[in-house]
Amino acid sequence: MDSILPILKETxxxxxxxxxxxxxxxxxxxxxxxxxxxxxSDNIVTENQKDLALMDDADPKKDRLLLNTRRIxxxxxxxMDVAGLPxxxxxxxxxxxxxxxxxxxxxxxxLGVVGVIYESRxxxxxxxxxxxxxxGNACVLKGGKEAHYxxxxxxxxxxxxxxxxxxxxxxxTLLPAGREYVGELLTATQFVDIIIPRGSESLIKFVRxxxxxxxxxxxxxxxxxxxxxxxxxxKAAEIVVNAKVSKPAACNALxxxxxxxxxxxxxxxxxxxxxxxxxxxxxxxxxxxxIMEKAGFALLNRAAADxxxxxxxxxxxxxxxxxxxxxxxxxxxxxxxxxxEAIISNDQDAIDKFLxxxxxxxxYANASTRFTDGGVFALGAEIGISTQKLHARGPFALEKLxxxxxxxxxxxxxxx
Numbered sequence: 330m331d332s333i334l335p336i337l338k339e340t341x342x343x344x345x346x347x348x349x350x351x352x353x354x355x356x357x358x359x360x361x362x363x364x365x366x367x368x369x370s371d372n373i374v375t376e377n378q379k380d381l382a383l384m385d386d387a388d389p390k391k392d393r394l395l396l397n398t399r400r401i402x403x404x405x406x407x408x409m410d411v412a413g414l415p416x417x418x419x420x421x422x423x424x425x426x427x428x429x430x431x432x433x434x435x436x437x438x439x440l441g442v443v444g445v446i447y448e449s450r451x452x453x454x455x456x457x458x459x460x461x462x463x464x465g466n467a468c469v470l471k472g473g474k475e476a477h478y479x480x481x482x483x484x485x486x487x488x489x490x491x492x493x494x495x496x497x498x499x500x501x502t503l504l505p506a507g508r509e510y511v512g513e514l515l516t517a518t519q520f521v522d523i524i525i526p527r528g529s530e531s532l533i534k535f536v537r538x539x540x541x542x543x544x545x546x547x548x549x550x551x552x553x554x555x556x557x558x559x560x561x562x563x564k565a566a567e568i569v570v571n572a573k574v575s576k577p578a579a580c581n582a583l584x585x586x587x588x589x590x591x592x593x594x595x596x597x598x599x600x601x602x603x604x605x606x607x608x609x610x611x612x613x614x615x616x617x618x619x620i621m622e623k624a625g626f627a628l629l630n631r632a633a634a635d636x637x638x639x640x641x642x643x644x645x646x647x648x649x650x651x652x653x654x655x656x657x658x659x660x661x662x663x664x665x666x667x668x669x670e671a672i673i674s675n676d677q678d679a680i681d682k683f684l685x686x687x688x689x690x691x692x693y694a695n696a697s698t699r700f701t702d703g704g705v706f707a708l709g710a711e712i713g714i715s716t717q718k719l720h721a722r723g724p725f726a727l728e729k730l731x732x733x734x735x736x737x738x739x740x741x742x743x744x745x
């Protein structure tokens with residue numbers, strides 16, 4: 330294929346058909362798709378196994394790639410959840426008559442064509458399509474070659490559901506997996522309204538630096554948990570272990586533990602059982618290394634400078650002992666990716682200061698960062714976690730897939 334522009338043109342044209350669907354029809358498309366997915370669960374697993382067979386078992390992204398019966402059921406339920414959400418394009422932001430006698434309304438309308446570039450996760454194929462269709466948008470999907478078989482089959486099921494409603498298959502377009510088409514997608518301003526990269530920091534950086542189409546960044550999460558001197562240390566240990574091991578390849582997984590020096594000698598040994606159960610490899614600063622070595626941690630390394638500010642995406646994390654809350658705040662300010670940050674504390678003043686001063690999409694007190702998720706936040710699903718500040722921040726879900734339109738009704742007014 331020499332160019333993807335003809336494909337993108339078809340998607341632009343198909344976006345009109347999606348926009349014409351009424352609220353109930355958009356919801357019904359997702360209900361139909363949920364049924365189609367469940368009916369073809371075995372086939373989805375079969376196609377997914379083709380992708381899994383090509384990936385090294387040691388690759389931490391392999392878990393992201395996996396689609397099993399439970400995850401397929403979760404996808405179907407997510408479709409039902411999104412179908413049940415209110416139509417974001419029905420929102421009226423302003424409704425008034427101005428002194429010239431004209432009636433003004435500012436309303437929410439679909440963005441148009443949403444392009445999403447992502448890696449590894451075939452569930453994103455369904456999540457993006459669902460959110461875009463429910464909000465009246467068409468979408469262009471650029472998945473990675475590692476999920477080629479899974480994505481291709483899932484999009485065929487989406488097309489099956491769309492056909493029942495007279496919507497062209499081009500409304501959900503899966504581009505070829507080759508990287509050579511990314512550049513053309515990023516410059517197709519006449520056909521694509523917004524680009525959302527979801528994946529590694531290098532992918533996001535590449536899109537940000539090369540896209541002529543407006544972008545919303547999602548993905549990279551360098552997440553910290555600060556254990557304050559007043560924390561319930563048993564509770565803190567449970568939270569830290571959960572944030573690290575429950576899904577280490579997720580962007581909301583913990584990367585760095587910051588521990589107040591007043592409690593470090595008592596707290597750090599409490600991580601040993603949980604970390605060793607999950608074979609967590611630790612990169613410790615000088616102070617924490619001495620404490621953890623004495624406690625007998627098995628997988629212990631001396632931290633290098635670049636182990637702080639590093640997104641591990643694996644059963645690995647860095648640990649640093651800090652003098653107080655102020656040093657913790659300074660460290661987070663320097664190394665955070667502005668995704669999710671947490672404090673474990675029983676000091677309300679410390680909690681308030683942390684929550685007010687930490688600049689991140691989600692900040693937590695006495696809870697795991699693993700909760701930053703569109704489904705968990707009752708948003709149905711998400712395209713990703715936005716770490717920027719314009720238009721959308723945090724779980725980027727249905728209500729953010731719209732823009733604004735002014736509707737002006739007059740009866741002959743002119744302006745000189």
